[in-house]
Amino acid sequence: MRVLKFIEVLGGHFRMGPNEQGINYSVEIDSFFIANIPVTQKLWRTVKVLPSLKILGDNLPVTRISWLEATQFCNALSRMYRRTECYDFSKTKVFCDFSKNGFRLPTEAEWEYAARGGKKSKGYLYSGSSDINEVAWHSGNSNNQVIRVGCRNKKQNELGLWDMSGNIWEWCWDWFDAYPDRVISNPTGPKEGGDRVLRGGSYEEEANKCTVFSRHLSFPTSKGNAFGLRLVCSKM
DSSP states (O other), X not given: OOOOOEEEEOOEEEEEOOOTTSOOEEEEEOXXXXXXXXXXXXXXXXXXXXXXXXXXXXXXXXXXXXXXXHHHHHHHHHHHTTOOOOEEOSSSSOEEOTTSOSOBOOOHHHHHHHHXXXXXXXXXXXXXXXXXXHHOOOTTXXXXXXXXXXXXXXXXXXXXXXXXXXXXXXXXXXXOOOOOSSOEESOOOOSOOSOEEEESOOTTSOGGGSSTTOEEEEOTTOOOTTEEOOOEESOO
């Protein structure tokens, strides 16, 4: 069983994307901490009632989670560990205070930077390899079912992260929109929108949906079969 731990991702510069026109853009990212595995069903059960699932297993990633549920879970887990909550639900919109030490979803830029390996990146197509079968569960090898996190027959990426490509889609903070066409520091996405970003591909997807730059989108209340989450925090 893989134990959840937080890995420091040292800040730096990277080329994010490409976008729909095949253009990468420059991003500067501050240091942050990211979980080495997605949130498991066991962890989810410690703070919430588990949603209805076809398969139950402590070491399986939690799935059928909406973006809204994911942010609520982050706040609940923060309270459990006496951390200051990042998300404010007191108004009609959800706000995030990235300066707090609570658990939260990664921004889309943080997610991609970590998936690429941060400062240790070797430029792989998938997270940890350019051979998808070394690192990812996808439609060609998953038997169309979610797999326990951090399997020993799959490699970590350069930072020691499992399952950044394949297995489950992971919610990000950002509203989905076109990338900006300028150098930007610590982007958090548009101020409003209709869909939130998911990253990483899943056990249901073909290889081209599991790259470090593949993007997906869905309503914040949607609960796809392979929608889950991975935790980050700005401070430890």
